[in-house]
Amino acid sequence: MPTGKYIVIVGCGRLGAHLANHLSRDGHSVVAIDTDERAFGNLSPEYSGFKVEGDATELAVLQQAKADKADLVIATTRDDNVNLMVAQVAKAQFEVPRVLARVFEPRREAIYRRLGVETICPTSVAAELFLKSVSKEGSA
Amino acid sequence: MPTGKYIVIVGCGRLGAHLANHLSRDGHSVVAIDTDERAFGNLSPEYSGFKVEGDATELAVLQQAKADKADLVIATTRDDNVNLMVAQVAKAQFEVPRVLARVFEPRREAIYRRLGVETICPTSVAAELFLKSVSKEGSA
Numbered sequence: 001m002p003t004g005k006y007i008v009i010v011g012c013g014r015l016g017a018h019l020a021n022h023l024s025r026d027g028h029s030v031v032a033i034d035t036d037e038r039a040f041g042n043l044s045p046e047y048s049g050f051k052v053e054g055d056a057t058e059l060a061v062l063q064q065a066k067a068d069k070a071d072l073v074i075a076t077t078r079d080d081n082v083n084l085m086v087a088q089v090a091k092a093q094f095e096v097p098r099v100l101a102r103v104f105e106p107r108r109e110a111i112y113r114r115l116g117v118e119t120i121c122p123t124s125v126a127a128e129l130f131l132k133s134v135s136k137e138g139s140a
Numbered sequence: 141m142p143t144g145k146y147i148v149i150v151g152c153g154r155l156g157a158h159l160a161n162h163l164s165r166d167g168h169s170v171v172a173i174d175t176d177e178r179a180f181g182n183l184s185p186e187y188s189g190f191k192v193e194g195d196a197t198e199l200a201v202l203q204q205a206k207a208d209k210a211d212l213v214i215a216t217t218r219d220d221n222v223n224l225m226v227a228q229v230a231k232a233q234f235e236v237p238r239v240l241a242r243v244f245e246p247r248r249e250a251i252y253r254r255l256g257v258e259t260i261c262p263t264s265v266a267a268e269l270f271l272k273s274v275s276k277e278g279s280a
Contacts, residue, residue: 007274014244018267023274074270100273102266104154118273122266126242127158129260130214133240134147134163 004028008070008096010056010086011077015102015122017042019074024049031065057085059093067094075101080108087117144168148210148236150196150226151217155242155262157182159214164189171205197225199233207234215241220248227257 005028009020012034021044024030030049033056034040040051054061056075067073073090075083083101090096103109103119112119145168149160152174161184164170170189173196174180180191194201196215207213213230215223223241230236243249243259252259 005274014263015267015270018263019270019274022267022271072274074274076270100270102270106154120266120269120273122262123154123158125265125269126260126262127155127162129265130155130159130216130240130242131162133258133260134145134212134214 005071006066006069007031008033008062008065008067008073008090010034010073010075010083011102012039012042012051013076013078014042016074016076017044019076020049021047031070033061033065057082057089059089062086062089062094067096070094070096072096072098072100075099077102078104080104084108084111087112088115091115091117145211146206146209147171148173148202148205148207148213148230150174150213150215150223151242152179152182152191153216153218154182156214156216157184159216160189161187171210173201173205197222197229199229202226202229202234207236210234210236212236212238212240215239217242218244220244224248224251227252228255231255231257 007028008031009016010033012032020030020032024047033052035055037053052065073096075086087099087101090099099117101117101119103121106121109119147168148171149156150173152172160170160172164187173192175195177193192205213236215226227239227241230239239257241257241259243261246261249259
C-alpha cells in the first residue's frame, strides 16, 4: 500500500481507533477526531498521529484537523446523521478527494452514493457472514 | 442451503431482523426474541416465524422460545454481556448444538471459543473492509 496519505478519521471508538492505529502504523499521517477525549484511550501507544477533541460536524473542528489538506476522510461514528453531515462537509466544503463513511441504516446508502461518498455497512457485512456461517454446516 | 432448521434469534434489531427475515424466507422455522416489542417492526411482512417479547437472559423466555428444540441460537443484541449470557445458557442449559454470537469487543472472542460458541465481530469485519478500501485506490 502506498504510504504518506493525510487521513482524517472522525470518531475514535473501536472502529475509528482500529483504523487510526493501523493506518498510522502503515506510515500515513492520521488525525483522529472525537467529541470525547476518553475515546483517544482506544489508540495504541504506538499511534503517532494527531488527536483533535471536538465535534466534527462543526466546521472549525474539521478546519483544526486540516481537512482541507486531507486525501481521505473516514467517518466512523455510531451516528449515521453525524457521519452523513461530516461526509457532506468534507466533500462540499473541503473538497476532500475521497470520503468513506460507516452507515448503520443500509437504506441510507443511496444518499451517500449521490454525494460521491463510499459506504461500508457493518450490519450488512455481519449479516452476510452470519448467513454464510449458518449455511456452512448444513442441517444440524 | 438445507432448510427446516429451528433457529432462535435473540435481538431483533437491524442485524437480528435481517437474519430472521432471510432465514424465514429460506424455509427455516425462526423465533425472534426481543425485550422491546417495537423491534419486531424490523421484520418484513413476509416473515413467517414466531415473535417472543422478553429478556432472553431469563430461562423462562428461552424456554418459551423452545430453545431446547433449537438447532441453532444466534445472539445478535448490541450488548456483549447479554450475548455471552444467552450463548452460555443456550449451550449449557438447552444443549443447543450450534450457537453463534455477535461480539463487539474482539478481546472477548477467546471466552466464547472456550464455550464452543462461534463469534462474528462486526467491528473487525468493518475495519478490514475499510482498510481494504483505503489501500484499493492507491495514493490519492
